[in-house]
Amino acid sequence: MKPAEASERLKTSFGSLLSGRNSRQGRWFLALIILFLIAGLLSVYTEQFLSTGNLLNLIAQAMPLIITAIGMMVVVLVGGLDLSVGSVISFTTAILALGAPAYISIPGVFVLAALIGLTNGLVVTRLNVHPIIATLAMQFIILGFARILRPVSGGDIPDIVIASVNGAFLGVPLPVFWGIFTFVIAWKLIHGSRFGLHLFAIGGGRASGAEDAAHNFGVADKRNVLLAYVTCSCFAALAGVFLAGRIVSGDPNVGLNFELDAITAVAIGGTQLSGGVGSLHGTIIGALVMALLANGMNLANISPFVQTAIKGGILLLVVGLQSRKKMGL
């Protein structure tokens, strides 16, 4: 190969990596560049940014969003959306703070989350309600329950939950192990199983306007979509357990705006909201971008109200730049 030809090929392959055009993994590489840009800026302007302590703290801060965003991505892959994740997080902390023994409350929150996801999935697949409406309704139902259980923050979180988030093992803080655990489970689900491939297939058919394409291949589309909503809720519950350990109380408002952050993280990570295109690493990168942005805005003393507005603007910007053929997600 001639040098000119080689550089031309490098250019086009770099271009398609950047645009994610010819990939099912989407535009994650662009997000990675943005992540490094923000990290670079932060390390220039603040001295302690690159310290081990700050980085570990950042991971612990970002963990709930990473977990939630991964669950959200599973639903987005099939062309759905789940607005109830924030409420599920709050609800989970509220239940853990009831003071029940850990061997009951911890499995309990996951059973409840699975039921919530099941309901979401049934309403979407059987009643044909648009995912945004179905999960918006669920968001308020669960938020209501969380507030009934725990009108203001407080309560007792089981010791094992607190220890699992705040302790260290062999000198490594436990949130790192949470991260590894989540990654392995999620990778298996999304990229390492037939279930994951079928999620891509269902979403790809819908995004290209052939609603039944995957079904015609013999893929159990309704069941898989249902399971996607169950997965999403269970990941939200996992994030809720982590948060309960961090704030050491139950709080009906702790999950507020998590759906916005999670959807934004998923979109930044290159996942197409119309479905069928996305990747696990992209979503993690997207969540880290959101966490770094929040970190940076806090360091710059930007008011939380302004931060909320900025986050909304980012979602609009990222989704607006995604390609879509007809009006939709």
Add this chain to the structure above:
Amino acid sequence: MTSISKAFGSSQALWDVSIELFGGSVHALMGENGAGKSTLMKILAGVHQPDSGEIHKDGARVSFANPKDALDAGISTVFQELSLLPNLTISENMFLGREPVTRLGTVDYAKMNAETRRALQELGLTLDPSSLVSELSIAERQFVEIAHGIKADASVFILDEPTAALNAADVEVLNRHIRRLRDAGKAIVYISHRMDEIFEICDTVTVLKDGQVIGTEDIADLSPDRLIAMMVGRELEDLFPNRSENLGERLLEVTDFQIAAGSRPFSLAVHRGEIVALAGLEGQGQQKFLRALIGLFHPVAGHVAIRGRQLPLPANEANGIRRLRSYGAAFVPEDRKEEGLFLGLSISHNIAMALHSKVSELQPARSFSGKVHDTMASMNVKAASPNAPVTSLSGGNQQKVLLGRYLAANMDLLLIEEPTRGVDIGAKSEIYKLLRDFADEGGAVLVLSRETIELIGLSDRIYVIHGNTVVSNMQAKDATEHKILDAALGA
């Protein structure tokens, strides 16, 4: 398949239809649009279930609840609308729904890619099994669907208008694959509207009309005229109306038009009362010329005058069509579904569209119901009511609605791409007559089409275009396919 019947709501799509397929033979299925070909094949492919009747395969009775059942039973289908998933790789598409897994429970990509490569090689394709389907051309996607059937060890292949979106070279490759399958002892069902293909590739033909079998014959015993007669009860010559006698003034005048840098400039003219065709091989500049008039293509140089008024070139893409309309000329695009019609809207809205655009935006909208009614009646649009959505109509009636929009708006000049694409023979004949009536009433038509026979039969004069310029101007009554090709290639 014996005694298959199927009804959709109140309309009976198939009456007691029986056909027999044999291994090692290509079986053509012909009939006008809406004759029931696609319904019959969708039943065989498991998309629809028959109301009554039985399907037997190799002597055993079979029934399919969904397309996967049919594929498992060895029946593979390449539908008109492609059914591959664009965001999956070729091998993922091939194995979707029954992927092999490794011991760890992950999808076994090594095995999938290896088997896919083998299936593709059987077709002589060198595609990478791990490339995404969205990167493939339409022809390649069709070949992948055929490979899908080969890999599933199918013994029956259904090809539903496989050549509708292919160019001549790809059709040749497809034919080679079909012959290879036939020689391997597979049974093949071939649905097409293109006569030459049927005679080139098929062994037997079954003609359907109004959901019933008219007859099954060896292709060797048939002539194209006989076949058409079977389909419509008419001969080929009756398809086209008489040519016009008297020409009027020059309506469209094109001078020194240069499509691309380096191509020879040309001039042409269209008179009132005349249907003029642009013929030649595909992609030689016919479409570029027409689309230059509405601003979708920017030519190098040239002057265009309609009724003596100069049309400024290059036209603007944003308002090219509107400007053209103010000159009394309408552009009918080739792809009625993508570019022409509003599929979800009613027939009356689609027809009234051009009428609305003649009045000011601020005036209250009129329904134009009388005008719509007249147009539908004069064009013989078969529909339940003017309020029926266009998408519920057959291809021929959709095309009539599209034409009706411009005829209702009293245009002088029609620029038409592919007037009868995907339209059955009966409707074709009606559309030819409509265009001829339009010309006889003083209109002018400039038409381009892939079907040379259609151009010869329909038009009065033919400009042969090759290499982005006009190479010949001949009278249609003397033209033959051979002469046109000669003029194009001899230039």
